[in-house]
Amino acid sequence: MSSRRKVREAVVQFLYAAGAGHDPLPAADSPHLGLLYQPMEEKIARARARAAVHLQQGRGKCIDTLEQLIQRLARIELRDDPETSLTPLRELWTAETGLRDAIESTQRELNGNKDAGRLGDLLNEARACNQKSRSAAARLHDTRPDFPALASIREDTLPLIGRLSVYSERLEAAVGDTPSELPELSATRKIEAELDAYRTAIVTYIDGIGGKLSLIDELIESSVENYAPDRINRTDRAVLRLATYELTQTPDVPPAVAINEAIELAREFGTTDSPRFVNGILDRIRSRTTEQI
Numbered sequence: 001m002s003s004r005r006k007v008r009e010a011v012v013q014f015l016y017a018a019g020a021g022h023d024p025l026p027a028a029d030s031p032h033l034g035l036l037y038q039p040m041e042e043k044i045a046r047a048r049a050r051a052a053v054h055l056q057q058g059r060g061k062c063i064d065t066l067e068q069l070i071q072r073l074a075r076i077e078l079r080d081d082p083e084t085s086l087t088p089l090r091e092l093w094t095a096e097t098g099l100r101d102a103i104e105s106t107q108r109e110l111n112g113n114k115d116a117g118r119l120g121d122l123l124n125e126a127r128a129c130n131q132k133s134r135s136a137a138a139r140l141h142d143t144r145p146d147f148p149a150l151a152s153i154r155e156d157t158l159p160l161i162g163r164l165s166v167y168s169e170r171l172e173a174a175v176g177d178t179p180s181e182l183p184e185l186s187a188t189r190k191i192e193a194e195l196d197a198y199r200t201a202i203v204t205y206i207d208g209i210g211g212k213l214s215l216i217d218e219l220i221e222s223s224v225e226n227y228a229p230d231r232i233n234r235t236d237r238a239v240l241r242l243a244t245y246e247l248t249q250t251p252d253v254p255p256a257v258a259i260n261e262a263i264e265l266a267r268e269f270g271t272t273d274s275p276r277f278v279n280g281i282l283d284r285i286r287s288r289t290t291e292q293i
Contacts, residue, residue, distance in 0.1 A: 003201075004201075005261065005264075006198065007201045007202055008205075008265060011202060011205045011206060011209070011242050012235075012242055012265050013036060014033060014202070015242065016234050016235055019234065025206060025210040025213060037195065037199065040191065040198060041116070044192055044195065045116040045117075045123075046114055046119060047191055048119075048123060048174055048175060048188055049109070049122070051182075051184050052103065052106065052175055053103060055167070055173070055182070056103050056170070059096075059103075059167045060100060062163050062164050063096050063100055066092065069157055069160070072153055073086055073089060073150075076147070076149050076150060076153075086140065088139040088140035089140055089154075089157060091132070091135075092140060094132075095133035096164070098129040099133060099171075102123075102125040102126035102129060105122050109122060123174075127172070134165070137168075140161065141161060173185065174188075208245060212245065216244045217241070219244055219285055219288075219289070220281060223284040223288065225280075233270075233271075235269050235270045236266065236278055238269075239266050240262070240278060240282070243259065243262035244282070246258035247285060247286055247289060248285075259279065262282055263275045263278060263279050266278040266279075
């Protein structure tokens, strides 16, 4: 299915939700459009989840090393002074194990239901753990314990912090809001670009139809024969409004294409009689219209 067909379908659904009356259309940023974007937003969520899982491969080995350091730490009686203890090491361990659990749950969800909402929650959980990990790592780096055994553990932790920072940056790139050029995120970037183009095209149609709505409705209603214009059902009116706009306001769309697409939309969304009804009205509009509204 072409991208323009998807846009037309979305616009018809928006016009249907807006009603069959002559009131101004809702704004293009109204809640009506939220559900129309949902399938692509869910696709993005799944792509981000797959990328996040892929980009965290190998982080588990860091956790294994971290566990060994925690075991060494457990054999030492820590002092209460946070400046000379390794309390951030325990916080790092807690954050890393929480992140590991979130990533593993994400993988299970991708292998199972692939529920976008659940994936989004898990990625938010992973991101929160990632931020706690980075904070704990920074504080651990700045800690200067005076007890030799603790100082030794800290020194052995520093290379681990360096490796974790790479994974942390990759995870933030996968789930954060800042665009990233990582090759692993190319699929996500592509879908996000498609969604941006999709939104722009829908808003362009809606703003265009809304600006000419009274004239579009006048053309439709004056082209109805042997049928009261106010009896046109909401689905057929939505299709006719879109097609009339294309016939009169979009020179890049050939009239035959506008009509054929409208017939297909009528067949998809309307009743058994809708395709013939829509075709008849649009044929009359095309024959009567020699210039744009």
